[in-house]
Amino acid sequence: MPEWFIPFLLSVVTASTPFVFAGIGELVVEKSGVLNLGVEGMMIVGAVSAFAAGVTTGSGPLAVFTGAFAGAAMALIFGVLTLYLLSNQVATGLALTLFGLGLSALMGHGMVGKTFPGLPHLEFPLLEQIPVVGPLIGTLLLGHDVLVYFSVVLVIAVGWFLNKSRAGMVLRAVGENHNAAHSIGYPVNLVRLLAVLFGGAMAGLGGAYLSLVHTPLWVENMTAGRGWIALALVVFASWRPARVFVGAYLFGGLTIMQLHAQGLGIEIPPQVLAMAPYLATIVVLVIISRDSALVRLNAPACLGKSFHATG
Amino acid sequence: MKLGKKLGLLSGLAAGVMLAATGLAQAADPLKVGFVYVGPVGDHGWTYEHNQGRIAVEKALGDKVKTSFVESVPEGADATRVITRLASTGHGLIFTTSFGYMNPTVRVAKRFPKVKFEHATGFKRADNVATYSARFYEGRHVVGLIAGKMTKSNVLGYVASFPIPEVIRGINAVAIAARSVNPKVTVKVVWVSSWFDPGKEADAAKALIDQGADVMLQHTDSPAPVQAAQGRGIWAIGQASDMKAFGPKSHLTAIIDDWAPYYIERTKAVLDGTWKSGDVWGGFKSGMVKLSSYNSAIPADVVAMAEKARKGIIDGSVHPFAGPIKDQSGKIILKAGEVMDDKTMLGMNFYVEGVEGKIPQ
Structure with a gap:
């Protein structure tokens, strides 16, 4: 095993985790029938808020919580506009991204140049001392920051919630056929608002991960398009939580692998890798769209449609 | 050379393009010097250093000049609009500080032959458009x-x-x-x-x-x-x-990057009436690189x-x-x-x- 291998795996985990958070949040939103294109904007506001909270209070948990809360606050704007004032979801989502980028720049004005020590890591020194497999286990499973473990738990919890819990079934029903769900008495817009808030909180958490762990600093536009990749991941995963996780690590892995490959002198055009997640999304879309039954099976039928109760 | 900063521009736009106060004409009629920036002045890099240059001009030349700037201007149609606005509001010298402002600068310069333009990192010049870059x-x-x-x-x-x-x-x-x-x-x-x-x-x-x-x-x-x-x-x-x-x-x-000496020198040249179009590629010697x-x-x-x-x-x-x-x-x-x-x-x-x-x- 070459000596760069373990640090390589570590880099993959940190590069992938923001995608897991933002992707799983957006998945829940879309499952409820809402398309929120503002992931990038919610992420960046989460990033700047978390960093500001971390620098001023010095508390990691508080910083993480602030990031999630700020993301949810952004999502609340989107939810009220699209669900209750019936504005167009696509246009509102895009506007949310532009607004978020500008707002974060304004909020972060005094934060440029400050640094934050980072989040605590879980250490298991005894396990890592096991010969041969110890370092590998230590790298793959242990010694990450707490948010990495939380992201794994989150994916499992969302999978369980959507498929096994009653509330999750209601959420999916609202996303599949809001008229039917409404007629049997489910509060369609309330369910959607809660899903949107959850999506915002997760996007904010993804942003917080960037500004607290990945590169513990604040600079404008530091999300650099990751919110859009998270959006693409949801389609790539055909709206399945486990596949969002796999997709996030696949993309994080590809990015890091490409950087390492360049250093090792292996030639892959970096531009090809930059477009890889979007290309993969198009391919998956083409494949699942060939069969209309498959599309119905996967995409929420009411995705992107506004609901207005009549009668 | 900030070709890939489109996202940054969007953010700046959303934050609201800010035009610093241009002020009222004073008794001595100071020379109005305008600056167009591609990023926010707080980017801690490229634009930050250009803005330091602007501040140095104000310090060095005092009430003989009046500077203003527009930050986070996208390279393209918006740049033409912003440069035109500066040129038509009495600015005698305008610095456009990103490669992508090259064509807008040359285009606006044609319409305002009396205004002097300075474009960073470009290669298109005219009688009233000079270029400059750093080694x-x-x-x-x-x-x-x-x-x-x-x-x-x-x-x-x-x-x-x-x-x-x-x-x-x-x-x-x-x-x-x-x-x-x-x-x-x-x-x-x-x-x-x-x-x-x-x-x-x-x-x-x-x-x-x-x-x-x-x-x-x-x-x-x-x-x-x-x-x-x-x-x-x-x-x-x-x-x-x-x-x-x-x-x-x-x-x-x-x-x-230290643009201050060049900006002060060029502003002085306009005040003295000795400004000429040209191309400067400065390094350690001229103090542009430090x-x-x-x-x-x-x-x-x-x-x-x-x-x-x-x-x-x-x-x-x-x-x-x-x-x-x-x-x-x-x-x-x-x-x-x-x-x-x-x-x-x-x-x-x-x-x-x-x-x-x-x-x-």
């Missing part, structure tokens, strides 16, 4: 010498943005300088296809560190590589402005060597691209005793000996 490669030569002396692993890591001549020139300048003091040095380059993506820049830096690099250089705009270097306990060289805050132990020095303070961990003899090279570049006895220079295959491309002309440097599209890998096509 950053002179700074790269000096930091290359320091890196060559400081490395223990003999591997320098270089986080690069886009394979354009300006970036390639910097990589080559570092490789030539480092190998002149330590022939075993190789330079490993990782391209991140972005001017600005802190996450990716940090990942690229970590990949280079994992592969043995123990001095990190960069030609991207965020301080993330310096921070990554600090985290892994290796050396780093900052880019465009002093990045010491992000890696106090690692930060050896930084190449700083180095931030040296890390106290650098041995005194290395500092002395770096300072000697810097002074040599100023008095002309040292040239970063002096022969013999070999390309990657070992073929001599510049004979001993010759120095590279500006045209070859401006179009540089090959790696010199000591740089690993190929330039992405």
Whole structure:
């Protein structure tokens, strides 16, 4: 095993985790029938808020919580506009991204140049001392920051919630056929608002991960398009939580692998890798769209449609 | 050369394009000087340094001038609108500070022949449009010498943005300088296809560190590589402005763009009526390129060597691209005793000996 291998795996985990958070949040939103294109904007506001909270209070948990809360606050704007004032979801989502980028720049004005020590890591020194497999286990499973473990738990919890819990079934029903769900008495817009808030909180958490762990600093536009990749991941995963996780690590892995490959002198055009997640999304879309039954099976039928109760 | 900062522009727009107060005409009728920036003044890099230049003009010339700026202006139709507005509101001199403002500047200049324009990093000139840029490669030569002396692993890591001549020139300048003091040095380059993506820049830096690099250089705009270097306990060289805050132990020095002397000189020229169109490519000598303070961990003899090279570049006895220079295959491309002309440097599209890998096509 070459000596760069373990640090390589570590880099993959940190590069992938923001995608897991933002992707799983957006998945829940879309499952409820809402398309929120503002992931990038919610992420960046989460990033700047978390960093500001971390620098001023010095508390990691508080910083993480602030990031999630700020993301949810952004999502609340989107939810009220699209669900209750019936504005167009696509246009509102895009506007949310532009607004978020500008707002974060304004909020972060005094934060440029400050640094934050980072989040605590879980250490298991005894396990890592096991010969041969110890370092590998230590790298793959242990010694990450707490948010990495939380992201794994989150994916499992969302999978369980959507498929096994009653509330999750209601959420999916609202996303599949809001008229039917409404007629049997489910509060369609309330369910959607809660899903949107959850999506915002997760996007904010993804942003917080960037500004607290990945590169513990604040600079404008530091999300650099990751919110859009998270959006693409949801389609790539055909709206399945486990596949969002796999997709996030696949993309994080590809990015890091490409950087390492360049250093090792292996030639892959970096531009090809930059477009890889979007290309993969198009391919998956083409494949699942060939069969209309498959599309119905996967995409929420009411995705992107506004609901207005009549009668 | 901020070609890839579209996202940054969007953010600035959303925040609301800000026009600093232009003020009322005063009794002495000061010269109004306008600045157009591609990023926010708080970007801690490119635009920040241009704004420092503007502030210096105000300080140096006092009430003879009145400056104003517009930040986060997208390169394109918006730039034309902003430049037109400055020209039509009585500005006598306008600095447009990004490569992408080239065509808008020339177009507006045609309509306002009495207004003087200064465009950074471009190549299109007119009677009332001058161009200026900085010889950053002179700074790269000096930091290359320091890196060559400081490395223990003999591997320098270089986080690069886009394979354009300006970036390639910097990589080559570092490789030539480092190998002149330590022939075993190789330079490993990782391209991140972005001017600005802190996450990716940090990942690229970590990949280079994992592969043995123990001095990190960069030609991207965020301080993330310096921070990554600090985290892994290796050396780093900052880019465009002093990045010491992000890696106090690692930060050896930084190449700083200092536009203040040029901006003051050109503004004075307009006041005196001696302004002429032209092209300035300034380096250490004109003060356009500077180095931030040296890390106290650098041995005194290395500092002395770096300072000697810097002074040599100023008095002309040292040239970063002096022969013999070999390309990657070992073929001599510049004979001993010759120095590279500006045209070859401006179009540089090959790696010199000591740089690993190929330039992405």
